[in-house]
Amino acid sequence: METRTRNIYLVPYFLWIALFVIAPIILIVYYSFFNVEGAFTFENYKKFFTPVYMKMTLSSFWYALLITIISLAVAYPTAYLLTKTKHKSLWLLLIILPSWINLLLKAYAFIGIFGTYGVVNAVLETVGIGNRQILFTDFSFIFVSVYIFIPFMILPIFNALEKMNPSLIYAARDLGASSMGTFRKVIFPLTLDGVKAGCIAVFIPALSLFMLTRLIAGNRVITLGTAIEQHFLVTQDWGMGATIAVFLIIIMVAVMMLMGLRKRGLDLVKR
């Protein structure tokens, strides 16, 4: 295709990239150097390294890690079972369906389920354990987050399991490996790509969840996302918000490079 005409078509797209991809990142970094009064300062970065913010970062990390590990533990067996069923498309559709529903609606539903007068407490009362405060606890937050992220973890693992050649398993068994051994040495390493993609797809959003923390966990859990949103929309301290955002971006890039995934992983995550 002639370069000249091709470049004409490229123009809107290029414009969009420059405006909405490159510019915002530069702006965020730029803003992180300003404090509330508007003076150029490194104050925000200094503030970030104080115990308050460091504790928040670490706890946010810890929650995200917990959520990722638990969803992995639940998703892997599920994906494995999925490959053995007959009506794969149907089951897949059923599992993916919740992820098509608006995130807010699911969170809202859980407010109803976990609330003081909700279903779970009603069951607990009839069983005799009595009314418990479930909402606004760590448990409910992790539970709902795992529920929301499970489809994102199942899909890449399922795709990876599907792509794997089953005769490899037969060969391993033939050579005398036990079930556990086959899993550890054959199945798991080959699906590692899918696991990595799934972990990235869960860990990074888990760090930046803010709406969920507000609705389900109240103010007990503060993730990096909540802090950013707080600074931008409530306290109007855009400088500090931008600083936290910069760190979030750095963590995100670090995680992705650590996992060593690029375009290939994205194929597995595609819905």
Next chain:
Amino acid sequence: MTGFEGFTLDHYKEVMQDTRLLIIVLNTFIIALLSAAISTIIGVFGAIAIHFMRSKSKQTLLTLNNVLIVSPDVIIGASFLILFTIVGVKLGFVSVLLSHIAFSIPIVVIMVLPKLQEMNDSLIDAARDLGASTWHVIARVIMPFIKSGIFAGFFMALTYSLDDFAVTFFVTGNGYSTLAVEIYSRARQGVSLSINALSTLIFLFTVLLVIGYYFINQRNNRLEDKGAK
């Protein structure tokens, strides 16, 4: 959501009578349709341009393309907020529309690019040989081939826009509101059963969309299998 007294359609009536809510629903749909349409157009041309590019700049462009998809909503929202404030765009319909277009474009590109890669390049050479102009090549040869990709991209963009909460939350001003943002504000004020009614309606609609998308997909696959085009 506490005592169960009996079935009633009262809440649905409440939803229908709430004019502010209906306006918000309308807003949400307008934004979704407009942003999906515009981003599909830009995205398709972008995908075509990327496909015919040389390898080195192609890789960087692809990575840049994926940045918005991979980034957490919060960062996208915050950065767009800064962008709009600096440029001076008023927060409201325009800013929400621009943001939705912005994050829908990479999705369209990702959906269309594989179809382009499937296409046999000699089709274009043949068309040129027979005397087609560039526009003819695009409209008569490339477009029909990637039609299913374009539809898929449009649908995904539509769904993402309808669903989106975080980015909209950041860039919406005081007056404008989409469904997701509205539900969030109401949910934070406490439980109200009209939200439940609204949620059920949205849920049913989403299911319809997904079923529709599924059937279009099936139809496309069947057509491709039969060799008809």
